[in-house]
Amino acid sequence: MIAGGGDYPVQLARILAGRGERPFIAALDGAADPEAFGGDADIRRYRLGQLGSLLDELRQRQIVDIVMLGALPRPSFGALRPEMSTLKYLPHFAKAFQGGDDHLLRGVVSFFEQQGFRVHGPAQIAPELTAPSGPVGRRQPSATQRELLEHGFSLLKALSPFDVGQAAILADHRVVAIEAAEGTDAMIQRVADLVAGGRLKIGKGDGVLVKLPKTGQDLRVDMPAIGPDTLRNIAAAGLAGIGLRAGEVLVGDRAALGRLADQLGLFVEGVA
Amino acid sequence: MIAGGGDYPVQLARILAGRGERPFIAALDGAADPEAFGGDADIRRYRLGQLGSLLDELRQRQIVDIVMLGALPRPSFGALRPEMSTLKYLPHFAKAFQGGDDHLLRGVVSFFEQQGFRVHGPAQIAPELTAPSGPVGRRQPSATQRELLEHGFSLLKALSPFDVGQAAILADHRVVAIEAAEGTDAMIQRVADLVAGGRLKIGKGDGVLVKLPKTGQDLRVDMPAIGPDTLRNIAAAGLAGIGLRAGEVLVGDRAALGRLADQLGLFVEGVA
Numbered sequence: 001m002i003a004g005g006g007d008y009p010v011q012l013a014r015i016l017a018g019r020g021e022r023p024f025i026a027a028l029d030g031a032a033d034p035e036a037f038g039g040d041a042d043i044r045r046y047r048l049g050q051l052g053s054l055l056d057e058l059r060q061r062q063i064v065d066i067v068m069l070g071a072l073p074r075p076s077f078g079a080l081r082p083e084m085s086t087l088k089y090l091p092h093f094a095k096a097f098q099g100g101d102d103h104l105l106r107g108v109v110s111f112f113e114q115q116g117f118r119v120h121g122p123a124q125i126a127p128e129l130t131a132p133s134g135p136v137g138r139r140q141p142s143a144t145q146r147e148l149l150e151h152g153f154s155l156l157k158a159l160s161p162f163d164v165g166q167a168a169i170l171a172d173h174r175v176v177a178i179e180a181a182e183g184t185d186a187m188i189q190r191v192a193d194l195v196a197g198g199r200l201k202i203g204k205g206d207g208v209l210v211k212l213p214k215t216g217q218d219l220r221v222d223m224p225a226i227g228p229d230t231l232r233n234i235a236a237a238g239l240a241g242i243g244l245r246a247g248e249v250l251v252g253d254r255a256a257l258g259r260l261a262d263q264l265g266l267f268v269e270g271v272a
Numbered sequence: 273m274i275a276g277g278g279d280y281p282v283q284l285a286r287i288l289a290g291r292g293e294r295p296f297i298a299a300l301d302g303a304a305d306p307e308a309f310g311g312d313a314d315i316r317r318y319r320l321g322q323l324g325s326l327l328d329e330l331r332q333r334q335i336v337d338i339v340m341l342g343a344l345p346r347p348s349f350g351a352l353r354p355e356m357s358t359l360k361y362l363p364h365f366a367k368a369f370q371g372g373d374d375h376l377l378r379g380v381v382s383f384f385e386q387q388g389f390r391v392h393g394p395a396q397i398a399p400e401l402t403a404p405s406g407p408v409g410r411r412q413p414s415a416t417q418r419e420l421l422e423h424g425f426s427l428l429k430a431l432s433p434f435d436v437g438q439a440a441i442l443a444d445h446r447v448v449a450i451e452a453a454e455g456t457d458a459m460i461q462r463v464a465d466l467v468a469g470g471r472l473k474i475g476k477g478d479g480v481l482v483k484l485p486k487t488g489q490d491l492r493v494d495m496p497a498i499g500p501d502t503l504r505n506i507a508a509a510g511l512a513g514i515g516l517r518a519g520e521v522l523v524g525d526r527a528a529l530g531r532l533a534d535q536l537g538l539f540v541e542g543v544a
Contacts, residue, residue, distance in 0.1 A: 155434045162427045164447040175436040176453040181446075181472050182462055190454055190462070200453050 002054075004070025005031040007227065008122065008129065011252050012069055013037055015126045024061060026054055031072045048075050052085025055115060066112060068221050069122045074101060102163070105221045121220035123247060130223075131244035131251050131270035137258030139267035141241055145208055148173070149243035149271060152210030160215040166224050169239065171207035176200060184211065184226075185233060192237035205240045212245035225250035231260050231268070241267030274326075276342025277303040279499065280394065280401065283524050284341055285309055287398045296333060298326055303344045320347050324357025327387060338384060339392045340493050346373060374435070377493045393492035395519060402495075403516035403523050403542035409530035411539035413513055417480055420445070421515035421543060424482030432487040438496050441511065443479035448472060456483065456498075457505060464509035477512045484517035497522035503532050503540070513539030 001023045003009035009025070009032060016023050025043040027034045034043050046054050058066070077097045082090060089111070096107020109119050123130045141149060152170045159165030159178070167184045169177040169191050176194070179187045188209065194200035213224050226242065226249060234242060241261075244251070251257050251268070261268045273295045275281035281297070281304060288295050297315040299306045306315050318326050330338070349369045354362060361383070368379020381391050395402045413421060424442045431437030431450070439451040441463050448466070451459045460481065466472035485496050498514065498521060506514060513533075516523070523529050523540070533540045 151434070155431075155436075158430045158434065159427075159450075162423070162430065162447055164427075164450070168452075174453075175434055178431075178436070178450040178452050180440075180450050181448040181466055186462075190458075194453055 002026045002028065002066060002068040003032040003037075004028050004068070004072040005033070006071045007036075008225065008250060008252055009070040010036045011129060012067070012122055012126055013041060015128065024058075024063060026057075028070075028072060032070060047081065049080040049082040049086055051089055052083055052087075056085070058117070064116070065118050065120060067120045067122055067125055068108070074104070102217070102222065105218060109218060109221055119220050121223065122250065123219060123223065127247060128254065129250055129252055130247050131249045131268075132254065133246040133270050133272040135258075136251060136254050136268040136270065137261035137266070139241065139261065139265070141208070141243070141267050141269050142205070145205070145240060145267070148208050149210055149269065151175075152208065152243065153212065153245070153271065156210060156212055157215075163214060163216075166214060167209060167211040169207060169209050169237075171200075171202045171239070176202075176207070184209075184230065188230070188233045188237050188239075191239075192233075195238055202238045204238075207234075207237070207239035208241055208243060209234050209239055210243045211249055213248050219248060223248070223250050225252075226268075227252055228257065228260055231257070231264055231266055235264040235266055239266075241269065243269050243271050246270035246272045274298045274300065274338060274340040275304040275309075276300050276340070276344040277305070278343045279308075280497065280522060280524055281342040282308045283401060284339070284394055284398055285313060287400065296330075296335060298329075300342075300344060304342060319353065321352040321354040321358055323361055324355055324359075328357065330389070336388070337390050337392055339394055339397055340380070341394045346376070374489070374494065377490060381490060381493055391492050393495065394522065395491060395495060399519065400526065401522055401524055402519050403521045403540075404526065405518040405542050405544040407530075408523060408526050408540040408542065409533035409538070411513065411533065411537070413480070413515070413539050413541050414477070417477070417512060417539070420478075420480050421482055421541065423447075424480065424515060425484065425517070425543065428482060428484055429487075435486060435488075438486060439481060439483040441479060441481050443472075443474045443511070448474075448479070456481075456502065460502070460505045460509050460511075463511075464505075467510055474510045476510075479506075479509070479511035480513055480515060481506050481511055482515045483521055485520050491520065495520070495522050497524075498540075499524055500529065500532055503529070503536055503538055507536040507538055511538075513541065515541050515543050518542035518544045 003025050027043055027045050029045050029047045092111050096104045112119050148170045152168050156165045164180050167179040177187050177191050211224055275297050299315055299317045301317050301319045309315055364383050368376045384391050420442045424440050428437045436452050439456045441449040449459045449463050483496055
């Protein structure tokens, strides 16, 4: 596992441990917290510029199957500080850096594939980390809320050919926010600000967040995700719940998320 | 003319004066500035609660043709303080208030039509207030910028069935912001903030704003508009120009806006 930041890599390691597997974890410096994986994890830290060393280690261990998971701030090509054994790979990445995040991620996947590795998605290895089909927690959307979720999914589908729109917020039978470059959390905050400023009214039980991958998004390395903070943010914004495409959005520990949803009075629904 | 805030009602009055016409202007309290129309304007101030008096005045003057123009903060039904002669009209508006802005505006138009008036759009009376087909100012979009504009127009068209998406910002071959409830200015500010925070890079000459009405939007009372502040905001955000649907977006004084666009190094293009 090539691990970035956040809780998902740790959760995946825990799930694998439960199956009696002990993955080799390459913790990316500045993103992953090696301590979080516990004392007995088989873990090593790597800077992005130490790609050569990482490949050597993987080959020595005869590792072929890899999964990349966790948040990683977009690195600066200039700040890579590559070690000698990494220099020869730079031309591949120089190209990948000339484009959006999607382009960069595709470049990373194609690199490992060209080097003979198989890149797996976290959902393939641990589907229990993704939204189920049905509720996470006790609450379920009402018929009206379900309609609003469907309207939101249709909207995001219409946006997909434009390579935009992983998430949207709907309330009062209309679309009140659409995510583009700002990210989901900033979009939720915007709606909270509009409500706080009196420019938008959201009735109790009315507002919903919808989230799903864009068509063609590589779910092996770029899966949409929500977590406890997403729930806290939408509760603070006065929304009623979240609709997610089942199996295609990371939710992490379903039981813990369900408990939090119950506490906050929210529904979190996976829609098949 | 039932006049709200901003410069457009004043500009329309000036255009009509140039044609030798002197409209009766009902300046809405708290929105329109009666002083801005000059000393010899035929003007009266009305609170929204004085609808009865306004109708009496219009009938006494045998006025049948009306145009409504200018910004009006969404009024609160409870704060109307209706005069006696207005009370009988309240049931109509109580209904109109139970919905979004579009619904309220349709209710206002249908009210005046039921009372025997003809409601005209500002573009019908003064097409020179709208975006022309072609450039406003000297600059014109490059072939690459034109492609980005077309991509943006396609995006907004795809959004239109969802009754959202009057404007979007595109840069680097992708959509970076889509307007929903926050309004155009807030969307531009968001992009400026993403750029300032280093989360989004926009190359010189790369970013564009597109704006057009939603399908089915009643252009008589709800026309999208840009103005000098829009130009200043997009220049501050590092964008290169604006694409507008010709004839369907208010730009006000074209010559003045063109001079400002030239000063700021922006293109403002009306696309037929």
